[in-house]
Amino acid sequence: MKVLISGTGFAGQGHADAFRGAGADVVGIVGRTAHVVSEVAAKMAIPYSGTDWQQALNACQPDIVAIATPGGAHYEPIKQAIEFGCHVFCDKPMTATSDSAVELYKLAQQHNVKTAYAASFRYAPSVLHARKLVAAGAIGEPVEVECMSHFNLEHEIPFGWSHRKEDGGGRLNNNFTHTLSIVTSVIGENILSIIGETRDDLGRAPIVEGVHNFATRRDFIPTDLDDPSLKWGESNVEWSYTVLAQIKSAFAEKPVSVLFKHGGLVPRFHEDHIVFYGTEGAIYIKGHYGSGQLYLWGKGKTWEELPLPPEIAATVPHVAGATEQCWHYLAREFVRDIQGESVEPYPTFREGSQYQQIIDLIRNNSNWTDVTALN
Incomplete structure (x- = not known):
């Protein structure tokens, strides 16, 4: 299965290693800075690199995309990937708002693509x-x-x-x-x-x-x-x-x-x-x-x-680092599921959108009780 990575930092490189560990072919990587993404691609022997996500989707024709950028940059790449027909592996948080997370969850259902949400510890x-x-x-x-x-x-x-x-x-x-x-x-x-x-x-x-x-x-x-x-x-x-x-x-x-x-x-x-x-x-x-x-x-x-x-x-995957072990485990389950194998339930965009809604509720919580008047 062909995988396209969004993000060149710790998570992007970690996702690339995880999908290679799962037997997938990492065919491309996209980042915001041209010289950085070129250097990472060369270091990791990834054949395609660029800064334009839509162009990369067209060029690489991936089966799976892995979203490894900060949460505020998730919405557009995920939406484009789903509409392109890709299965999506996304690091947490799913997006920056509950509304956008719910929208992407429903969009993935409409396009019948599989999703994985990497709250993976x-x-x-x-x-x-x-x-x-x-x-x-x-x-x-x-x-x-x-x-x-x-x-x-x-x-x-x-x-x-x-x-x-x-x-x-x-x-x-x-x-x-x-x-x-x-x-x-x-x-x-x-x-x-x-x-x-x-x-x-x-x-x-x-x-x-x-x-x-x-x-x-x-x-x-x-x-x-x-x-x-x-x-x-x-x-x-x-x-x-x-x-x-x-x-x-x-x-x-x-x-x-x-x-x-x-x-x-x-x-x-x-x-x-x-x-x-x-x-x-x-x-x-x-x-x-x-x-x-x-x-x-x-x-x-x-x-x-x-x-x-x-x-x-x-x-347990035989890789160094607790974070990396968990990425490898989830990527392996995700690839197996896409290939039609039987796997245990794993976190998807259902959980990702639910968690984002819960986070918004916690941030807006105003259920304090004023007790200053009590004797």
Whole structure:
């Protein structure tokens, strides 16, 4: 199957490797800067490169497109690709608004193309292990989930798409999407209700030229932040959030309560973690995206470190990096599905559009109760 990539940075190159790992032929790559896309294409031995997406669709005639640019740049390329008849693999966030995400989801249905939404840390090995344990009744009925993360990101990271709502920035778009997908993959996809609070505790960031790759943006932090010639951009997105959700689970009689707590700019004291609590035990996974060691609290009334079962280990792609492993896993499932093989359900534009609607609801939430008059 022929694949065309949109985006030349960390995600674009990662998607290209993932589809090659799935046995597909990466025939082209498109970026916004001519010399950058040419260099990336040469480095990765991709035969076609360019800056015009529609022209690339016509020239490459791809079966699949992989969208690996910031979320604010997703809408037009995805729309053109769907109308061209391509299956679409899209990184999160799906788009910058819920309306545009819903429109693309419906458009894909109309054109009968398959879609994949890469909120893909649900494929971390320990998350797959947790899913198996919960389904087997290892913690009884799930009752509560806790997702805690503190990133301690540098305030001085150069101003860019991650600081702008209209470009798909914000921690809900780029952190919550993964943790929500992780939780639903383990306990069930039926999200019943949600409430949340967000906070922009950054304010502004220095404007620096030459940042082309999100993964290396820290290399461009100015050495002199007091330089009077330095320009600043204003953030308009959240850098911290607290979200509560209720999710219906086939493994529990009552809805499961879920806490998502993320501080993008604050330091952690203990490790980030995800915990699934049940009526008869609990599962603890180290790491903000569940990529660390899994522990089970069971009948022994103590935390036990569990090895990864061989049948799960056999499915994990043999590549470096947790992010890259998960891209490879989802790309493999997507290609197999397109080719008519039987695969487990994976996140699609249905989830992508649903998550975008939820994010808009959280950002607009005004359900605070004023208690200042209480005695």
